[in-house]
Amino acid sequence: MKLIIGSKNPTKIRACEAVFTDYTVRGMEVSSGVSPQPRTDEETRQGAINRALQSLNMKEADVGVGLEGGVMLVDDCLYVTNWGALAVSTDLIYTAAGARIALPNEFLPELEEGKELGDIMEVYAERENVRSNEGAIGIFTNNLIDRGMMFTHITQALRGQLEYWSKS
Ligand SMILES: O=P(O)(O)OP(=O)(O)OP(=O)(O)OC[C@H]1O[C@@H](n2cnc3c(O)ncnc32)[C@H](O)[C@@H]1O
Ligand SMILES: [Mg+2]
Numbered sequence: 001m002k003l004i005i006g007s008k009n010p011t012k013i014r015a016c017e018a019v020f021t022d023y024t025v026r027g028m029e030v031s032s033g034v035s036p037q038p039r040t041d042e043e044t045r046q047g048a049i050n051r052a053l054q055s056l057n058m059k060e061a062d063v064g065v066g067l068e069g070g071v072m073l074v075d076d077c078l079y080v081t082n083w084g085a086l087a088v089s090t091d092l093i094y095t096a097a098g099a100r101i102a103l104p105n106e107f108l109p110e111l112e113e114g115k116e117l118g119d120i121m122e123v124y125a126e127r128e129n130v131r132s133n134e135g136a137i138g139i140f141t142n143n144l145i146d147r148g149m150m151f152t153h154i155t156q157a158l159r160g161q162l163e164y165w166s167k168s
Pocket of ligand 1: 116
């Protein structure tokens with residue numbers, strides 16, 4: 001069985017490899033079809049679904065997965081949010097979301113200007129490639145939960161639903 005994950009980000013690819021150990025997993029660049037930095041739960045979820053569907057269309061994949069990061073406001077507090085989608089056909093898609101944690105509200109003006117959280121985090125944490133490593137969630141949870149763990153959890157939620165609803 002072949003799984004395509006719609007990203008070249010190693011944290012996303014590794015999450016799929018960790019959960020779909022019995023599948024051949026490959027990461028491929030696809031377009032999310034939403035803005036580079038989604039700013040609502042709805043847009044982030046849609047990005048994950050678009051990536052999953054595009055991945056399914058590639059190279060005869062049996063399963064297409066999309067993982068998408070975003071930010072959102074709840075009661076004027078800024079949160080990081082992440083969504084996943086798993087497509088087995090165009091009309092059979094499972095979705096799940098990951099842990100949300102609060103981000104400093106001082107990030108809001110730059111996000112509103114169109115900056116990506118990944119770039120803001122590099123300046124804030126004074127390190128490169130936060131998005132492909134621990135992520136904002138890793139930094140603001142003191143590394144108790146890093147981006148890889150969070151994506152793995154979402155991917156488990158996707159696989160679990162696939163298994164549950166495939167039972168006859
Ligand atoms: O190559 P792709 O798959 O696009 O991977 P990405 O790291 O850009 O990830 P997303 O597009 O899914 O996320 C959209 C933006 O949100 C940022 N983001 C989301 N969660 C993050 C986190 O925990 N840490 C750092 N950046 C995060 C990310 O870096 C992007 O700028
Ligand atoms: Mg991106």
